[in-house]
Amino acid sequence: MSENIYGIMAEFDTPTQLVDAAVKVRDAGYTKTDGFSPFPLHDIDEALGIKRSVLPYLVFTGGITGLLTALGLVYFVHVIDYPIIIGGRGHFSLPAFIPPMFELTILFAAFTAVFGMLFLNGLPSPYHPVFNIPRFALASREKFFLLIESRDPLYDYEKVRAFMDSLSPQEVFDVPE
Amino acid sequence: MQDAIEERKLHPAMVEGDHDFGTVSDRIGDLTLKKRTPFFWFVGFAIAFLVAQLLMVTILYLVTKGIGIWGTNQPVGWAFPIINFVWWIGIGHAGTLISAILLLLNQKWRTSINRFAEAMTLFAVACAGLYPVFHTGRPWLAYWLFPYPNTMGIWPQFRSPLMWDVFAVSTYATVSLLFWYVGLIPDLATLRDRAKNPIFKKLYAIFSWGWRGSARHWHRYELAYLILAGISTPLVLSVHSVVSLDFSVSQIPGWHATFFPPYFVAGAIYAGFAMVLLLAIPLRHLYNMKDFVTKTHLILMGKVMLATGLIVGYSYIMEAFFGWYSGSQYEWFMIKNRIWEGPYWAFYWMLMFCNVISPQFLWFKRFRESEFWLFIISIIVSIGMWLERFVIIVTSIQRDFLPSSWAMYSPTIWDWTMFIGTLGFFFCLFFLFVRFLPIISIFEVRTLLPQANVHGRPQDFDENVLEVEYTYDRTDPPNS
Structure with missing residues (x-):
């Protein structure tokens, strides 16, 4: 089952919820993570541990x-x-x-x-697994998403799923490959 | 209560009305995605398109017959083409000022006007570029301007300001296009996710490069945007400086002046803000964008116009003063000829009225806060800036050192059709832009909303992007 899953994604309503959740994800030790927002959020750089670009x-x-x-x-x-x-x-x-x-x-x-x-940024990328989630279209509008990829060393489907649920998101999705 | 009023005066709201991320996206995005194009758009586009045909006809006749159809003569060898070239290039400068310099200065009000101001820059530069190309008389050989190895065994002369101009203007056009397009990418992604029409959905998808709003992408995006703003700032100042060097490197009295670069740059921004106001005032009414382009924006633009107008006024005084102070009989004759003795004195005084007197009304709240007066003053200033170039160019070379080579200059009908035609061309492009692309930067307006704050901290676009503290230490490999 976990073979054809790209990652697990949680949806949030506000930028504050996303940043708070990102801090928890980082503290739990996940590294292959990403946040998605309709506008740039500076606080998420540190929350996810994103290093300054070259x-x-x-x-x-x-x-x-x-x-x-x-x-x-x-x-x-x-x-x-x-x-x-x-x-x-x-x-x-x-x-x-x-x-x-x-x-x-x-x-x-x-x-x-x-x-x-x-x-x-790896653009242009005409296809990306996150676009498989219909609700992800709202990432360019008003919603905030957090993703833990399945290639993360700590990835375990049940655990990550339960962890995502514990962040009190709007909804949690499995992102197919 | 008093505090609240004071606070509002210091930090006026840049978005009015009750908006959230969704309504902002809808209000701006719907202008493009909505099925029905408003009636006035068709009327406006049709008029602009018809006027643009004047340009096409003129160019056709010009290329067939030669530039003799213009009033350009000896000694006025640089007449309407360069007047209009400088006028259009100058108008473009406000767009870059708004998008780059005001970004570096943390002026939040730039956010809702930068997109269409940058579009204005691109279209103005496109109009400007036509003049030198067609003034060469053989536009099909315009590529000779660029340095490339050729069988003639010759190269362009890099010591010439005209060559600098080629480099400055073509770099300016390219960088403005890049800057504008980078700003558009996230908004095109928004349109892609909302478009119903499959063809447009596909087009927006292609041009948004698969943008998905990833935090890592935004991080690099903001850095790239900030760097572009940083390098566009000296660029925009250099462009009109180089344009002014076309004149001041020459030996002609009235052109050979060291203060031309700042004088031209101030004039460019002055004319550009007048054009931004001329576009913003109708746009906010016709498309009901008053929540995003607020009165505050108009007032601030009015203030910039007043400030640059004062610099320009000071330059006029200095120009006359140095004509006298130089002690050169040619310089002083040029000033006298320009201001009261020569045949074109009336143009000088019209220019004074348009560019020096008319902006003074902006000192008064009553005029600054009235859209009607801002619009009228902007029209007057646009005419004034055109007259300025006319006066500088024509009165300087029309009577130079030798009276035997003096002559009068008057434009022909083809000079006028070419000029009016570029106005039509400009508005044609602008109407197309308004129809097919978001006229206001959607994602940047989102950052202005209070909902965008994280734990009460604003997330202003590109503000503090370099000040994010990386306190968290981790061992994974750094992101590229």
Whole structure:
């Protein structure tokens, strides 16, 4: 039975109930957990023990890559491939190159931020087991859900089910694979 | 009681009426999902669509005949196309200001107006981009603007402000689109879960990337959004600065001024807020969004308009002062020519009325709190900002150093049809946006509701996202 179950999910009415339940889940030692809410909840990050993402470092790297790309481009164009004197300036006239370098820094950083976020989130994911629960459509509207996955080391169907019931949720669902 | 009133003055409610998460989702989502499109939408879209045809006809004639159909001449080689380009780009800036700078400043009131302000940015930049491309005369060669290895063996000149402009504007358009789209993802997921029409359900599902509101996803989402806001802030300031460098790097009296970048940025935000008000006031009435776009929002926008209007007014005074103080006969002649001696003096004084006198009414509560007056002042300011670009561009180059090269400039009918046509194009896009996408950020409005608090602590979007304390120690591997 537990083989084709992705996890067990509980539904809550308010963000406070979700965060309180998440704290209990964390304290019980479950690690493969997730919360679902219609808007970002900061308190749940700590409640579920979610670590700070590496995204900012990726964006920084992206920005630096943009900067160096632009520097390389203008250097190649104006010093190596097509040196031409304009307005009495030297071939490598850095101040005049700052605007394109700045813009490419921003452009690369922005692309890294957006696509890095989507990549780390595993999106796009057209299918996900949680969508098998019809009530889960309300997670994008007004309800709050808490999930313990079956791949959690402490997972045991009966125990988790009983534990979820003890959190006084609205309803508890088995999420099929 | 007194405390309550004081509290309300300091922290006015950003959502009025009795709302919960569900009603917020329905009120905003239903505008898109509801079967019946309101009658005024068809009328408005039809008018905008017809006006946009002026643009199409103009472009057709322009491309067939050449840019000689415009009034652009020597010495006024940069006329309507650049006036309109700068005007449209400037309008876009308010959208980014609202979505990025006000987010960093923790201004909660941005939440209910950022979505359509960002859409306005995108559409304004689209209109602006048409002008330089068609002003080249050979728009099919516009790709020459970008640096790519070619058989001609040449490269663009990166020391030129016009090249900076290509980079600044194309980066700005791209980043604005990304920012806007990232904001839309959770709302598209809401629409996906509520849509009845199978085709739209599918489309919303595709464009929401399978968003499911996971806590881990929200965590990275907020970081990404905050970073985008952080990098968009210098970006938006750089864009109009670079646009102003197109002028100030040149040697022309009236253009060659060091204070152009801040002057242009302030003017851009000024014009942009006028346009946001012009869109917000009808929207909140026609779609009954008064609970989300409240009077407070309008008043705050009015105040931003007043503040930027004062900066712009100060810049006009400084511009005239430096013309005199420079001691250069050409600079001083330009000022005299612009303000009282030249043929275009009347435009200067219309500009003064529109941009310096008219916002002063916003000092008074009576005008600031009246939608009617805000609307009227916004129209006047929009016209004023257009006149500003006209005055800066035309009066500076129409009479420069050599009297033998002086000439008059007047736009032709095709200049006007191109300008009015872009207005139609802009509103066309805006009407489509209003019909198919949520005009207010649903998930961000949810965070404003008192029900969103956890143990009484607000969960404002992106506020404190970096201040969450990780006191809980655990041994499992960190999330990526």
